[in-house]
Amino acid sequence: EPEVTQTPSHQVTQMGQEVILRCVPISNHLYFYWYRQILGQKVEFLVSFYNNEISEKSEIFDDQFSVERPDGSNFTLKIRSTKLEDSAMYFCASSRDRENEKLFFGSGTQLSVL
Amino acid sequence: RKEVEQDPGPFNVPEGATVAFNCTYSNSASQSFFWYRQDCRKEPKLLMSVYSSGNEDGRFTAQLNRASQYISLLIRDSKLSDSATYLCVVSGGGADGLTFGKGTHLIIQP
Numbered sequence: 001e002p003e004v005t006q007t008p009s010h011q012v013t014q015m016g017q018e019v020i021l022r023c024v025p026i027s028n029h030l031y032f033y034w035y036r037q038i039l040g041q042k043v044e045f046l047v048s049f050y051n052n053e054i055s056e057k058s059e060i061f062d063d064q065f066s067v068e069r070p071d072g073s074n075f076t077l078k079i080r081s082t083k084l085e086d087s088a089m090y091f092c093a094s095s096r097d098r099e100n101e102k103l104f105f106g107s108g109t110q111l112s113v114l
Numbered sequence: 115r116k117e118v119e120q121d122p123g124p125f126n127v128p129e130g131a132t133v134a135f136n137c138t139y140s141n142s143a144s145q146s147f148f149w150y151r152q153d154c155r156k157e158p159k160l161l162m163s164v165y166s167s168g169n170e171d172g173r174f175t176a177q178l179n180r181a182s183q184y185i186s187l188l189i190r191d192s193k194l195s196d197s198a199t200y201l202c203v204v205s206g207g208g209a210d211g212l213t214f215g216k217g218t219h220l221i222i223q224p
Contacts, residue, residue, distance in 0.1 A: 033211060043158060043201070045211030058210045091157055100205040100212055101146060105157035 002026045004106035006092050012112045013082055021077045021109045023092030032075045033093040033103060034067065036060070043091070048099060049075065055099065082113045118215035120202050126221050131192050135218045137185040137202030144213075145206025147178055149187050152199045152217060161187075161200070189220075197222045 005024045013019050025032050034046040047057040047067055054067065066078045075094075079086055089110050093103040117140045127133045139147075147164035162169065164176040164185055175188040185202055199217040 035211070042216040043152075043212075043214040045213070048211055056210050089155075102148075102160055102163070103158075103212065105159065107157050 004092055004094055004104050006090075006106035006109050008109060009107065010110045010112070012114065015084060015113055016081050019079050019082055019111065021079075021090050021092075021111070023075045023077070023106055024073050025075055025092065025094035026096070026104055027073070029094035029096045029104070031055075031095045031099050032069070033095075034077045035091045035093060035105075036088040037091065037108075038088045046077070046090075050099060079111075082111075084113050087111055087113045118202050118204055118213050120200075120215040120218050122216060122218060124219040124221050126223060127192055128223050129192060129194060132188065132190045133192055133220065134189075135187045135200055135202075135220075137187075137215055139183050139185070139202075139204045139213070141204065141213070142183060143206065144183075144204040146204065147185055148203040148205075148212075149174075149176055149185075150201040150203055150214075152201055154199075158201055158203075158214075192220075192222050194222050194224060196220060 007022045032049040037043045045058045047061045048055045064080050068076050089108045091108045092106040095103045119138045149161040150158040151161045152158045162171050164178045166178050168177045173190045177186045199219045201217045202215040203212050205212045
């Protein structure tokens with residue numbers, strides 16, 4: 001069964017450092033997303049991406065965040081200058097037919113900012 | 115502010131029992147509705163979409179009441195493997211992405 005893959009599974013970084021989280025969405029999917037979940041809290045939307053551009057973003061997704069699809073398979077989330085409150089599980093997701101319909105999530109990257 | 119509210123539980127239920135979860139959403143313009151399942155420290159996985167006419171998938175039945183902005187999930191003949199957190203999720207109505215509830219934690223006891 002095709003799946004969304006994310007690397008690394010864990011990332012530890014110092015406050016102020018840049019991190020790049022990587023994702024390979026399911027190959028025939030057209031819509032890509034990043035969500036995050038702070039420990040003990042609900043899953044929160046960050047950004048959606050379609051046709052090589054951002055289609056929606058939340059107020060969490062400020063100027064510190066950016067996304068890229070550098071080639072035909074990878075989808076990345078960059079945090080330029082990490083803050084303590086960026087510590088969370090970051091989930092990549094993709095969907096095939098319609099935006100925000102039937103998302104398939106990757107297993108996540110646990111980001112710890114020290 | 116768009117919210118999805120769920121009873122956090124935990125619901126402790128004996129194996130074989132029937133259990134029901136409820137969820138309310140605040141955005142009346144929401145268009146799509148889902149139940150996701152999340153195991154501890156794992157990713158959310160789509161359990162089922164929810165339609166106004168109600169829908170069933172094996173032991174699972176989902177209902178939507180648009181007038182009351184209320185969604186339900188019924189699990190019949192519960193199994194130990196059903197133990198998880200069940201997330202109520204809505205989208206649409208100008209919302210950003212999917213809006214998740216905080217989830218209801220279910221523990222099936224042998």
